Amino acid sequence: MTLADLLSPATVVDFVDTTWCREPRLFPGGAAGVSLLDIDGFEALLGALHHAHKGVLHLACGGDRRSLPPTLIDADGMLDLRQVRQMFEGGETLYLTKAHRLSPSLADLCRGVEIDLAEHGVALRESAGAHVFLTPPAAQGFAPHRDEHGSLVVQLDGRKTWRVEESAGTSQPCAVPLQEWAQIRHREFTLEPGDVLYVPEYRGHAARTETVRSLHVTIRLFPLRWRDVLGEILTALPSMNAPVPGARAVDSDALAVELADLLSSPEVRTALPGLLGRLAARRTVRQAVLADGGLGEHGGPKEIDKDTWLVRARGADCHVTTDGGFATIRFPGGAVRGPIGVLPAFEHVAKTRVLRAVDLPGALGPGATVDVVRKLVTDGLLRRARPAEIIELAR
Structure with a gap:
């Protein structure tokens, strides 16, 4: 499965030109009929985990996220699935990180999304990753928050309703206080199996179930930022080693002009496309080789x-x-x-x-x-x- 599959009948070109990093958007049924992961498969992943309490599996309930208690781990470092089921039935959301490392189908999906984005000129600063969330009925695992990554939410089982901030908030990952959340304009999306929701980075969001449970996977996408490009320029171009003029250190306008002149110099303009291309080639797609027989x-x-x-x-x-x-x-x-x-x-x-x-x-x-x-x-x-x-x- 690729990004094109998730967005169908919309196209990757349409997504990149109109939606990417701009606004939340629902793609109904893009993943319908594709077997990525079901609840039995999710439980099988949990049963194979070793030392799951060490940053792999988390619990979340009523907006409170916490690490898995060590009491759920037996003497061999394996999960006590009986206790895990009891906690789920008691209202706990199960949050499995880095699921692409455990599931070949999720690894394929992450790589397919990366490649589709790269082929359409979109570079990522980090490789895509898959996190899986199983939420019981009538529950909200996480409080409203903003992430430093964009998300492709693929609904696998059940139903979940999302509220997503209409306009971009702060450019920092953070929790959104409930008083502030109540004043923010939202868009609401109810996801059924096969639906895909895109949430841009730093866009506040919260989700909950009603009468049925929900299983979804979130593909985390980290867009390349100007700060990443500037870091490449600073490392590669000798002109960036020039000292800041001491005589103007207290003159903010003069400093701004000096820096603007430096960044708009022929050296930077000539080198920028090549620097950006090399940066994208290094970062956009992870370097691990997928299993292929x-x-x-x-x-x-x-x-x-x-x-x-x-x-x-x-x-x-x-x-x-x-x-x-x-x-x-x-x-x-x-x-x-x-x-x-x-x-x-x-x-x-x-x-x-x-x-x-x-x-x-x-x-x-x-x-x-x-x-x-x-x-x-x-x-x-x-x-x-x-x-x-x-x-x-x-x-």
């Missing part, structure tokens, strides 16, 4: 020839850059660099999911193109297409 592969790269069908490894995002006479293709877990003549081949790999060495464009000879794909297989960007995938290609 690599341990079960038979036959080494030496058996790959010009006609061997290859596919992009699961969740592998690519970025191609040039540096003088060299081209580099970067992807989760590694990078491959070669002479500039390999650039067309790298660009083809970056935008094509299924390929053969014989299909690679450019002036490389047959032997060189085979060497390129063998290297990309060895480093984990490509893998052999499986028989079922080859049959699908033939249709």
